[in-house]
């Protein structure tokens with residue numbers, strides 16, 4: 001025991017190892033890492049070492065002061081969190097358990113504490129599709145016309161949630177549309193609670209509610225997390241900021257790093273204002289600026305700076321580098337998008353001789369742009385990984401099996417139940433399901449409780465009763481085995497529910513692919529069990545629900561990365577391609593106001609500043625994508641903001 005404590009406090013560590021955290025820092029970085037108690041705000045441009053300061057600060061804290069479990073570090077993506085864990089581990093040999101994203105942090109807290117807000121720990125997390133299904137159900141139950149479209153309601157509810165507004169606040173509005181949304185929003189929340197489910201926004205809002213309403217719970221976590229660190233602070237939204245503020249209220253050891261020029265999530269409620277609020281809420285905050293960029297060539301930095309200085313609503317910053325001048329930035333104008341993809345592919349092939357594919361990335365503004373480049377890469381046999389693309393988990397058969405698992409973990413989750421109750425077909429008709437819903441609502445119990453209580457089935461036909469009884473026998477059989485390892489449980493589920501057999505017989509052409517996908521899910525469960533000693537069905541499902549990056553990337557194969565500009569935050573690559581930099585794409589046609597255009601400019605700025613050595617920006621004159629097919633594109637207005645002496649026009653392909 002004594003030894004364990006020694007190992008956790010670093011008093012026992014050899015000095016050289018314990019001081020690693022002070023190596024490779026410039027003066028202001030050193031000051032930030034060594035800042036002891038009290039609030040700290042680091043405001044600085046891209047590539048200036050903000051994330052490095054956070055990592056080294058964590059390393060210093062665990063090496064000299066406190067237990068690793070007393071630190072909470074919040075980052076924006078799973079990828080960033082993983083990277084941070086790895087970096088701290090390299091410096092200190094400690095594994096920090098609470099380096100995570102806001103959403104993962106909240107779901108972990110809720111798993112432990114949600115009974116205090118009347119939820120059960122086996123709750124389900126709903127994604128956007130599930131959300132739509134619930135809203136549709138709400139509209140039907142409230143007898144509201146569906147013609148406006150479910151997405152409009154989904155968007156409006158999401159907006160209110162991101163700004164931390166409750167249904168009650170919206171219901172009090174004088175505006176008819178707001179009140180209507182308020183009504184839908186309120187019923188939607190009730191339905192989520194009945195299903196023991198949270199949507200993504202709720203993970204934040206309910207954690208905030210938990211802390212606000214339960215002083216003892218809040219106190220416990222305030223004491224537990226003696227140090228709080230937040231990277232990419234410019235992109236926190238209101239509920240996230242409130243959670244951070246509450247947690248840090250007692251000890252005030254909060255360190256936030258951010259760059260207002262990289263704020264690109266205002267559409268999700270992110271609020272640059274939070275940086276100003278920070279200084280107001282923590283008036284004695286020490287503010288440190290970092291001005292040396294270690295990432296990019298001088299040319300890339302100048303390009304980025306000349307672009308961003310066109311934003312009116314910003315405070316200018318100094319950013320300089322000792323790095324080389326480097327090559328000019330390449331501008332490419334292609335005929336159409338297919339041609340653009342071809343040019344990029346050719347350049348990648350040329351560079352491949354001297355560089356790894358993993359040194360290169362292709363960024364685009366919208367997900368839809370990836371298809372053309374993907375086709376090109378497949379044809380040329382260039383391996384690639386899409387970060388942020390969760391296509392695998394969206395495939396029907398994977399969603400079906402996950403719905404089974406969610407249902408067994410949390411049988412009151414109606415959305416999952418509806419997905420699997422008659423899949424494979426087992427004679428449980430829509431009429432029968434409607435009847436189940438009616439009985440459940442009349443008796444104010446869950447649908448699953450109705451399914452368990454045969455005495456309530458009186459108004460069903462004998463055929464319906466028989467089908468339901470047969471299904472419940474399967475359910476009970478599977479339920480008994482819920483405690484076996486997850487991968488084994490998946491096998492039991494697909495086998496005993498008849499799902500695997502159904503796939504085999506139903507769709508011969510796609511059978512192999514569908515089976516392979518289920519096996520892939522099985523493999524991911526096995527992988528999860530291997531890494532997590534406390535693996536159980538609920539936390540495995542939570543893990544999948546919160547994936548924001550492509551975790552299935554093949555580590556053994558050297559591959560090119562593709563991703564949207566939004567997903568590019570915090571990353572860096574020696575060679576960067578940004579495609580589709582045309583009017584209507586970047587800036588996006590939906591962005592009209594000055595504020596919106598400035599956010600688009602910041603987005604391109606984020607893309608440009610990911611590049612270490614080489615940057616190619618391209619667009620095509622004619623669109624060959626979907627609904628804009630054949631339209632003429634003009635170059636993005638942003639390209640005109642970049643001085644010509646920094647660029648080289650690559651028109652060899654004209």
Ligand SMILES: Nc1ncnc2c1ncn2[C@@H]1O[C@H](COP(=O)(O)OP(=O)(O)OP(=O)(O)O)[C@@H](O)[C@H]1O
Pocket residue numbers: 024025026029044045046047048049050051052053259262293294295569570571572609
């Ligand atoms: N003092 C330093 N000496 C050498 N390299 C450094 C130093 N500080 C930072 N770096 C390197 O510079 C690069 C950028 O650092 P980092 O990612 O921490 O910047 P950042 O400010 O977080 O950027 P962004 O705003 O894009 O997230 C990294 O490769 C990092 O290792």
Ligand SMILES: [Mg+2]
Pocket residue numbers: 050051052231570
């Ligand atoms: Mg960073």
